[in-house]
Amino acid sequence: MIQQGQEEPAAIPTVNIDGADVPFTGGETLYEICSRQKKDVPTLCYDPRLDPFGGCRLCVVELEGARNPVASCTTRATAGMKIRTATEAIERHRRTLMELVVSENRQVDVDELAGYASQELKTLVERYDANRGRFQGRQSGQSRDDDDNPFILRDYDQCISCYRCVRVCAEQEGDHAISVMNRGFDTRITTEFNGLLRDSDCTFCGQCVQTCPTGALADKKALKHADVPGEIEKTRSVCPYCGVGCSVDLLSKGDKLVGVLPAMDGPANEGALCVKGQFAFGFVQHDDRLKTPMVRGDDGELHATDWDHALDRAAAGLRAVVECHGREALYAIAAGRSRRQFQSD
Numbered sequence: 329m330i331q332q333g334q335e336e337p338a339a340i341p342t343v344n345i346d347g348a349d350v351p352f353t354g355g356e357t358l359y360e361i362c363s364r365q366k367k368d369v370p371t372l373c374y375d376p377r378l379d380p381f382g383g384c385r386l387c388v389v390e391l392e393g394a395r396n397p398v399a400s401c402t403t404r405a406t407a408g409m410k411i412r413t414a415t416e417a418i419e420r421h422r423r424t425l426m427e428l429v430v431s432e433n434r435q436v437d438v439d440e441l442a443g444y445a446s447q448e449l450k451t452l453v454e455r456y457d458a459n460r461g462r463f464q465g466r467q468s469g470q471s472r473d474d475d476d477n478p479f480i481l482r483d484y485d486q487c488i489s490c491y492r493c494v495r496v497c498a499e500q501e502g503d504h505a506i507s508v509m510n511r512g513f514d515t516r517i518t519t520e521f522n523g524l525l526r527d528s529d530c531t532f533c534g535q536c537v538q539t540c541p542t543g544a545l546a547d548k549k550a551l552k553h554a555d556v557p558g559e560i561e562k563t564r565s566v567c568p569y570c571g572v573g574c575s576v577d578l579l580s581k582g583d584k585l586v587g588v589l590p591a592m593d594g595p596a597n598e599g600a601l602c603v604k605g606q607f608a609f610g611f612v613q614h615d616d617r618l619k620t621p622m623v624r625g626d627d628g629e630l631h632a633t634d635w636d637h638a639l640d641r642a643a644a645g646l647r648a649v650v651e652c653h654g655r656e657a658l659y660a661i662a663a664g665r666s667r668r669q670f671q672s673d
């Protein structure tokens with residue numbers, strides 16, 4: 329009971345979604361609330377890591393009192409809003425939008441190895457049974473077959489101008505290596521002076537590849553294994569390079585490693601990787617890869633051995649340095665990721 333002089337607690341604001349009142353916190357978009365409610369609102373230009381953009385309009389919902397459907401990814405919720413997420417009219421609207429999007433896409437079927445989000449367009453075309461021939465006409469996009477970098481395929485024939493690549497490069501990688509030039513049918517994803525990626529500020533982190541929903545940007549290294557028979561299996565792991573410990577999903581077919589995806593829920597990287605973690609996985613199955621410790625024998629040659637022997641030899645060598653030159657002669661560094669192992673030993 330409210331005592332005299334006490335203030336009434338502020339009412340929790342709600343929006344009404346498909347007939348149910350749903351509480352929200354200030355600043356949330358309609359799309360974020362719908363996602364929380366497990367509403368299957370489709371998106372194409374949306375990436376939860378990026379600022380809302382509102383380019384594709386696929387996430388439209390009916391908002392009571394509004395003349396037209398509104399894009400849920402860019403509309404902030406206000407108390408008392410009433411929205412409908414999947415009326416017949418909204419679904420028809422989305423289908424037409426999909427048909428416009430795919431009218432100039434030469435290829436909707438894309439190999440899964442192309443990238444993390446590469447199946448999004450295909451999945452939506454199937455969901456809406458979009459007629460790809462309904463809006464035939466001019467085609468935009470111009471593939472950069474001349475970009476012979478070893479990592480990123482730039483097949484802009486498949487581009488739908490969602491700008492996720494440009495935005496992830498700016499907002500996540502902080503690189504601004506790519507941008508958009510021209511407008512309408514002449515819109516192009518470009519580097520400065522419209523050159524090659526290797527002549528730009530690109531770090532080849534691969535984030536643009538992983539957010540592209542059409543395969544217009546694709547992982548050249550992984551696609552080399554497209555013909556390896558078998559289903560793709562994903563195994564959660566940690567990048568073996570530096571001490572940051574980025575989470576990755578290793579892609580394999582049978583016993584062959586065929587690609588790497590960044591883990592969007594990786595606590596250290598949240599979907600980001602560097603060029604090594606993303607593309608430099610060839611060493612795993614390289615013929616020259618060391619598979620056992622090696623120690624140099626009396627003959628001056630390296631010989632395979634077991635870990636106990638190798639560690640004993642290393643310890644003896646370090647001890648000899650200390651005995652001969654004093655303890656200041658030794659300096660050691662360890663990766664942050666080694667700490668837990670040392671502590672539990």
Ligand code: SF4
Binds near residue numbers: 492494517539545
């Ligand atoms: S290349 Fe891919 S991510 Fe970039 S704008 Fe085109 S479709 Fe979108």
Ligand code: SF4
Binds near residue numbers: 533
């Ligand atoms: S690879 Fe990374 S740095 Fe290069 S264009 Fe793509 S997002 Fe930007």
Ligand code: FES
Binds near residue numbers: 370382400
């Ligand atoms: S996902 Fe909302 S406009 Fe593209």
